[in-house]
Amino acid sequence: MTSRPPVATRSRPAARVLLLLGAVGLGVAALGAAERRGCQFLGWEHFDQWSREPVSGRAAWTRTSPPVVADLDWNEAVLSWNAETPPGTGLQFEIRRLAPPPQTGWYHLGHWAAAPTPSCPRESVPGQRDNHGAVHTDTLVLSAPARSAQIRVTFTGGPDGAKPRLKFLGLSLRDNRLTPAPLPPNRTAWGRELAVPERTQVIYPEGVSAWCSPTSLTMLLAFWAAELNRPELILEVPDVARAVNDPQWPGTGNWSFNVAFAGSLPGLRAYVTRLSDVAELEDWVAAGVPVAVSVSYNLLRGQPRDRDDGHLVVVRGFTPEGAVVVNDPGTGREIRRVFPREALARAWAVSGRTVYLVHPERHPRPADRFGHW
Numbered sequence: 001m002t003s004r005p006p007v008a009t010r011s012r013p014a015a016r017v018l019l020l021l022g023a024v025g026l027g028v029a030a031l032g033a034a035e036r037r038g039c040q041f042l043g044w045e046h047f048d049q050w051s052r053e054p055v056s057g058r059a060a061w062t063r064t065s066p067p068v069v070a071d072l073d074w075n076e077a078v079l080s081w082n083a084e085t086p087p088g089t090g091l092q093f094e095i096r097r098l099a100p101p102p103q104t105g106w107y108h109l110g111h112w113a114a115a116p117t118p119s120c121p122r123e124s125v126p127g128q129r130d131n132h133g134a135v136h137t138d139t140l141v142l143s144a145p146a147r148s149a150q151i152r153v154t155f156t157g158g159p160d161g162a163k164p165r166l167k168f169l170g171l172s173l174r175d176n177r178l179t180p181a182p183l184p185p186n187r188t189a190w191g192r193e194l195a196v197p198e199r200t201q202v203i204y205p206e207g208v209s210a211w212c213s214p215t216s217l218t219m220l221l222a223f224w225a226a227e228l229n230r231p232e233l234i235l236e237v238p239d240v241a242r243a244v245n246d247p248q249w250p251g252t253g254n255w256s257f258n259v260a261f262a263g264s265l266p267g268l269r270a271y272v273t274r275l276s277d278v279a280e281l282e283d284w285v286a287a288g289v290p291v292a293v294s295v296s297y298n299l300l301r302g303q304p305r306d307r308d309d310g311h312l313v314v315v316r317g318f319t320p321e322g323a324v325v326v327n328d329p330g331t332g333r334e335i336r337r338v339f340p341r342e343a344l345a346r347a348w349a350v351s352g353r354t355v356y357l358v359h360p361e362r363h364p365r366p367a368d369r370f371g372h373w
Contacts, residue, residue, distance in 0.1 A: 031071055031370065031371055032071065033071055033072040033073065035370060036071055036072045036370055036371055037178075037180040037276040037277075037370050037372075038072070038174060038175045038176075038178035038179075038180050038274075038276060039072075039172070039173065039174050039175075039273070039274040039275065039276055039353075039370070039371075039372050040070050040071055040072055040074070040172075040173045040371050040372070041170060041171070041172050041173070041271075041273045041274075041371060041372050041373050042068060042070075042170070042171045042173075043168060043169065043170045043171070043271065044065075044168070044169045044170075045167070045168055047063050047153070047166060047169075050063040050064055050065050050066070050153075051063070051064045051066075055154065058156065059156065059157040059158075059159075060154055060155060060156040060157065061154070061155050062152055062153065062154050062155070063152070063153045063155070063166075064150065064151070064152045064153075065150055065151040065152070066150075067098055067099075067148045067149070067150060068148060068149050068150065068151065068171065069147065069148045070146075070147055070148065070149075070173050071371070072147075072173065072175055073145035073146065073147055073175060074142075074145060074146055074147075074173035074174055074175050075141065075142045075143075075144070075145045075146065075174070075175060075176055075177070076139055076140065076141050076142070076173070076174040076175075076176050076352065077095055077109075077139070077140040077142075077149065077171060077172065077173055077174075078109075078138055078139050078140075078171075078172045078255060078256065078272050078273075078274075078354075079093050079095060079109045079110070079138075079151070079169065079170065079171055079172075079256060080169075080170045080172070080255070080256045080259045080260065080263075080270070080271040080272040080273075081093065081112065081166060081168065081169050081170070081256070081260055081263070082166075082167045082168040082259075082260065082263025082264060082268075082269060082270060082271075083112065083164055083165060083166045083167055083168075083260065083263070083264060084114075084164060084165040084167065084264065085112065085113050085114045085115070085120070085164045085264075086114075086158060086162040086163075086164070087114075087115045087158065087162070088115075088117065088119075088120065088157075088158025088159055088160065088162055089113065089120060089155075089156055089157055089158045089162050089163060089164040090111060090112060090113035090116070090117075090119075090120025090121070090122075090156045090164060091111070091112045091113070091153060091154065091155060091156070091164050091166065092108065092110070092111050092112075092153065092154040092156070093108070093109045093110050093111075093112070093151070093152075093153055093169075093256075094106040094107060094108055094109065094151070094152045094153075094154075095107055095109055095140060095149055095150070095151050095152075095171075096149060096150050096152075097132065097133070097142060097146040097148075097149055098146070098148040098149055098150055099146070099147055099148045100146070100147060102132070104130075104132045104133065105130075106152060107128055107133065107135050107140050108124075108125035108128060108135065109124075109125075109135065109138065109140065109256065110123070110124050110125070110138065110254070110256055110257070111123050111124075111125070112257070112260055114243070114261075114264060119156070120156050122245075122246070122257070123246055123247050123248045124137045124138060124246050124248045124249060124254060125248065126248050131143065132144070137246070137248075137249055137253075137254055137255075138254050138255045138256040138257075138272075139255075141176075145175065145177075149171075151169070151171065153166060153169070167263070168263060168269060168271070170271035170272065170273065172271075172272055172273045172274050174274045174352050176352060180276040180277065182277060183276070183277040183278075183279040183280075184279065185278070185279050185282060185322055185341075186279050186282035186283050186286060187282075187322070188282075188286045189281075189282035189283070189285040189286040189317070189318050190282075190318045190319065190320055190321070190322050191318065191319065191320040192285055192286065192317050192318060193316055193317030193318070193325055194223065194285065194288065194289075194290050194316045194317055195223070195226065196219050196220070196222075196223045196290045196314055196316040196327050197219055197222040197223060197226070198219070198327050198335040198336060199215050199216075199218050199219050199222070199237060199327070199329055199335070200215065200329050200330075200331065200332050200335055201215040201237065201329045201330065202329075202330070202331065202332040203332065204237060204238060210251045210252060210253065211237060211241050211252055211329070212253075212311050212312040212313075212329050212330055213244070213252050213253050213255075213258050213292075213312045214237055214240040214241040214243075214244055214252050214258065215237050215240075215312075215329035216292040216312040216313065216314050216327075216329055216356070217240055217244070217258050217261070217262055217292065217356070217358070218235050218236070218237050218240050219290075219292075219314050219327050219329070220262070220290060220292060220314060220356070220358045221233045221234070221235055221240075221262065221265070221358070222234050222235075223290055224268070224358070224359070224360065227288075228267075228360065233265065240261065243261045244257045244258045244260075244261045245257075253310070255272045255294070255354065255356070256272060258356060259271050259272050259356050259357075259358065262356075262358045263358075267360055267361055268358060268359070268360060268361065269357075269358070269359060269360070269361045269363075270356065270357065270358040270359075271356075271357055271373075272354060272355070272356060272357075273354075273355060273357060273372055273373050274352050274353050274354055274355070274372065275353045275355055275372050276353060276370065276372065277345075277353075278324070278341050278344060278345050278348075280370075280372065281293070281315050281324075281355075282318060283366035283367070284315075284357070284366055285315065285316070285317055285318065286366065287364060287365065287366040289357070289359050289363065289365075290314050290315060290316045291314070291315045291355050291356070291357060292312050292313070292314050292315075292355060292356035292358070293312070293313060293314075293315055293326075293344075293348050293351075293353075293354070293355050294310060294311070294312055294348070294351035294354040294355070295310075295311055295312075295313060295344070295347035295348045295350065295351065296309055296310065296311070296346075296347045296350040296351075297309040297310070297311035297330060297347070298347075299343065299346050299347035299350065300313070300339060300343055300344065300347035301339075301343075302343060305350070310350075310351065311330055312329070312356075313326040313327065313328045313329070313330075314326055314327040314329075315344075316336075318341075319338060322341055323338050323339065323340055323341055324338070324339050324340075324341050324344040325337075325338050326338075326339065326344075357373060
């Protein structure tokens with residue numbers, strides 16, 4: 001299980017300052033709240049100008065962002081990151097609401113280590129709930145909308161002097177009260193289908209109901225293995241499942257951990273974001289990039305959503321008529337499946353239209369009309 005259901009002004013000066021502090025993907029920073037269509041994505045590649053403080057008694061230090069001012073009033077936040085964590089090192093990610101008041105305490109959005117140890121675990125932090133919000137594994141849900149926030153990252157070094165390196169940090173913000181109007185389809189993607197290798201989770205006894213996320217990730221990585229002639233990106237599903245496992249989930253459905261693993265591989269950028277319409281999936285397919293999407297499996301198949309049946313599938317293309325072509329890891333046969341775009345849109349909305357975007361770091365991205373990537 002991977003999906004969890006959801007439990008307008010001009011840009012401010014502080015948002016523009018982020019351009020000088022390592023922020024990327026802010027080419028549409030002047031959009032108003034309505035033009036954001038309920039979502040905004042911010043990303044950083046450099047952190048030298050974030051404030052640095054040592055952690056007393058430990059080989060550790062923090063980097064804290066300046067205020068991050070959004071263009072919309074948001075009440076959900078997901079952090080994702082790409083990092084190198086040599087053995088014995090790790091990272092911890094936190095976020096807090098700054099404005100409007102009241103300012104909250106820090107919410108933990110994950111401990112990350114490629115090779116977890118007791119001092120550097122890889123796990124989410126359960127039990128975080130107060131009057132201002134709650135953390136659902138990888139997603140902060142606030143009880144009242146925010147406009148600005150702050151991020152803090154704790155770096156823990158190893159006993160041999162090794163240090164973790166943060167390559168990229170992404171912040172996906174969403175106003176879950178808003179239902180965006182449909183967009184016109186991007187018909188240039190109709191009739192285009194990417195050669196995404198097919199993988200299934202059902203051949204692994206322990207992963208029949210829980211490995212859709214790492215299985216979808218292996219499909220994305222195998223696609224890029226062929227595109228880039230990098231056979232080392234062809235990975236076995238059990239290996240990826242172990243690399244993204246969150247013992248506090250428990251399982252392999254932590255969105256942030258899945259992209260963190262993919263983004264730890266040399267030359268790849270991977271992050272979680274929220275989109276607003278199937279047309280934006282068409283934008284990515286037209287740009288030659290398959291996308292993993294988090295859906296309600298029952299709704300996707302035209303069945304009543306009578307339980308929490310979160311699932312990941314990979315959008316690989318569109319038929320000439322605009323239906324969605326996916327690789328579905330939840331079946332052992334006919335992994336390539338075609339669904340009506342209305343069914344995909346309805347099932348995808350349950351997760352807040354969450355996607356994994358995985359591509360080479362400098363791969364050309366489609367035009368970002370709304371600031372969603």
